[in-house]
Amino acid sequence: MKKIIIIMLSWFQLCSYLHASDQIKYGVIDTKGTVILDLTWDYIGHFHQGLAPFRDQGKYGIIDLSGEIKIKPQWDAVHLFQEGIFEVRKGSYQTGKWGLINSNGSIMLKPEWDRISGVRDGLAAVKKDSKWGFIDEQGDLVIEPSWDEIVHFKEKLALVSREGKWGVINNKCEVLVEPKWDEIKSYYQGLAAVRSESKWGFIDRKGNIAIKLEWDEVGSFSEALAMVRKGNKFGFINETGETLIKLQWREVSCFEGGFAKVRSGTKEKNNWGVINKLGEIVIEPEWDIIGPSPIFSEGLARVRRGCEMKGKWGVFDKSGKMIVEPYWDYIGSFDKGRAIVFLKNKNERDGRYGVIDNKGNTVIEPRWTFMDNKACEGLYLVMAGDWDNEKWGHIDTKGKIVIKPQWSKAGRFINGLAPVRREKNEKRGCINRKGDIAIKLEWDEMAPFSEGISVVAKEVSK
Structure with missing residues (x-):
C-alpha cells in the first residue's frame, strides 16, 4: 500500500531535483492545454489568487499569471504567509533570517528572525536568539521574544516555558x-492538563486547579470526558473530576463521535474493543486492530483479527452488529457507502482489489492489482497487470471499464x-472522461x- 501512495504523489508533484537543472523551464497552462505563461522560468511555485513564487538565477520573487514580476527576485526563499503577505528568507536554510513582505514587496517585518510560524488566533510565533515571541497578522511585534519554548x-491561549517551567498567556499578551508547572497540555473545552512532579490534574483558564492532581496519566478532554490512569488501569472522568467510566482498561483512546477504543487487560482478552459514553461495551475487546480515526466512518467501524500479514478484516455498525464477517485481507474506509477491499491469492504473495457496499455486498469483484480508495467524479482509478508492467485505467462505480x-x-x-503517461519517464498530459487526450502528452x-x-515543466534545448 505504501508503495503506490508514494508513486501517486510523485506523479502529481513537481520534483525538486528538476529545480537545479538549467535545461528545465517552467510555465503555466489552462484546462484546455493552452500555454498562458511561456516556459521561460527557472522555477514556478503554486499560484494562490493569481500570484506565485518564481526563481531566477538562484533568487526568488513573485509573479502574476500574466508573467509580470510583482516582486523582483532578491530572496533565498519565498512562501505564502497568509493572503497578501509572504514569508521571505535571506541567507541559507540553516542560518538565514526570515521576515515578511506584502504583495507589493514592501517589508512588513525585517528579515532578522530565525523562525516564523503560521497564524493562529491572530498571532504568529517568531524566534530570535533562542527566544520566542509573537507578531500579529500585520507583522507587528506584540510579545517580545522572552520565552524558551x-x-x-x-x-x-498559548503555552509558554521559561527555565523548564510552563505557564499560559492569552492573545492580549x-x-x-505563571510558569510553575513541570508539564502542561493545550486547552480543550476550557481545561488544560498539568503535571507537578509525578501527578496530573487540570486547571481552568485562570490557572485555578479545577481537578485535583492525583492521576498518573491524563488525556485532554474530548466530548466532555478525559482519559485518566492510576497504576495500570485506565478510565474516564468528567469536567468536575467525577469518574464516569470505571478504571478497568489496559489502554484507551479519547472519545470521538460518542465512542472510544478500549483494550482489555486480562490474559484472556488482550485486545481492542469499543465502548460508548456510558461505559457500555459496543464491540467486544477481541480485535487486534480497530480501524484508524474516526472509529466509525459513515456509521461503520473496521476491525481486524490476527496479525498484519495474515489477519482478516470485518465491519461493525454502531449498535455492535457485525455487518461484514472477518473475510477480507484489507478493507478501506467507507466513502459514500462503499469501501475498497483486498483479497490475497492462494500463494499469499499478491491479490486483487474490489469494492463492497455498506451492507457487505460485493459490488465490484476483486480483479484489480490496485484500486484507488474512493471514486472521484464517479470513476475509480485502477491498475491491471503487475508492478513490472503497470496498466492504469478507470472504471465506474458498477465496475464497468470506462477507460481501458x-x-x-x-x-x-x-x-x-x-x-x-504512456511509458515510464515519458511525457505527461491529461485525458477527459471519454479517454480522449485533452492535454497533449x-x-x-x-x-x-x-x-x-x-x-x-519541460526540458528545453540550450
Whole structure:
C-alpha cells in the first residue's frame, strides 16, 4: 500500500531535483492545454489568487499569471504567509533570517528572525536568539521574544516555558498562569492538563486547579470526558473530576463521535474493543486492530483479527452488529457507502482489489492489482497487470471499464481531467472522461490543476 501512495504523489508533484537543472523551464497552462505563461522560468511555485513564487538565477520573487514580476527576485526563499503577505528568507536554510513582505514587496517585518510560524488566533510565533515571541497578522511585534519554548495558541491561549517551567498567556499578551508547572497540555473545552512532579490534574483558564492532581496519566478532554490512569488501569472522568467510566482498561483512546477504543487487560482478552459514553461495551475487546480515526466512518467501524500479514478484516455498525464477517485481507474506509477491499491469492504473495457496499455486498469483484480508495467524479482509478508492467485505467462505480487500462501512470479525475503517461519517464498530459487526450502528452512535469491552471515543466534545448 505504501508503495503506490508514494508513486501517486510523485506523479502529481513537481520534483525538486528538476529545480537545479538549467535545461528545465517552467510555465503555466489552462484546462484546455493552452500555454498562458511561456516556459521561460527557472522555477514556478503554486499560484494562490493569481500570484506565485518564481526563481531566477538562484533568487526568488513573485509573479502574476500574466508573467509580470510583482516582486523582483532578491530572496533565498519565498512562501505564502497568509493572503497578501509572504514569508521571505535571506541567507541559507540553516542560518538565514526570515521576515515578511506584502504583495507589493514592501517589508512588513525585517528579515532578522530565525523562525516564523503560521497564524493562529491572530498571532504568529517568531524566534530570535533562542527566544520566542509573537507578531500579529500585520507583522507587528506584540510579545517580545522572552520565552524558551511555546505551544501555539488554541482557544486563544498559548503555552509558554521559561527555565523548564510552563505557564499560559492569552492573545492580549497577558500572563494568565505563571510558569510553575513541570508539564502542561493545550486547552480543550476550557481545561488544560498539568503535571507537578509525578501527578496530573487540570486547571481552568485562570490557572485555578479545577481537578485535583492525583492521576498518573491524563488525556485532554474530548466530548466532555478525559482519559485518566492510576497504576495500570485506565478510565474516564468528567469536567468536575467525577469518574464516569470505571478504571478497568489496559489502554484507551479519547472519545470521538460518542465512542472510544478500549483494550482489555486480562490474559484472556488482550485486545481492542469499543465502548460508548456510558461505559457500555459496543464491540467486544477481541480485535487486534480497530480501524484508524474516526472509529466509525459513515456509521461503520473496521476491525481486524490476527496479525498484519495474515489477519482478516470485518465491519461493525454502531449498535455492535457485525455487518461484514472477518473475510477480507484489507478493507478501506467507507466513502459514500462503499469501501475498497483486498483479497490475497492462494500463494499469499499478491491479490486483487474490489469494492463492497455498506451492507457487505460485493459490488465490484476483486480483479484489480490496485484500486484507488474512493471514486472521484464517479470513476475509480485502477491498475491491471503487475508492478513490472503497470496498466492504469478507470472504471465506474458498477465496475464497468470506462477507460481501458493502458497507461503506465494515471491519476484521479479532477474537474473532468486525469493526468496520464504512456511509458515510464515519458511525457505527461491529461485525458477527459471519454479517454480522449485533452492535454497533449508533452510535459516532463505537471502539477495538479488549481484555480483552473497547472504549473508545467519541460526540458528545453540550450
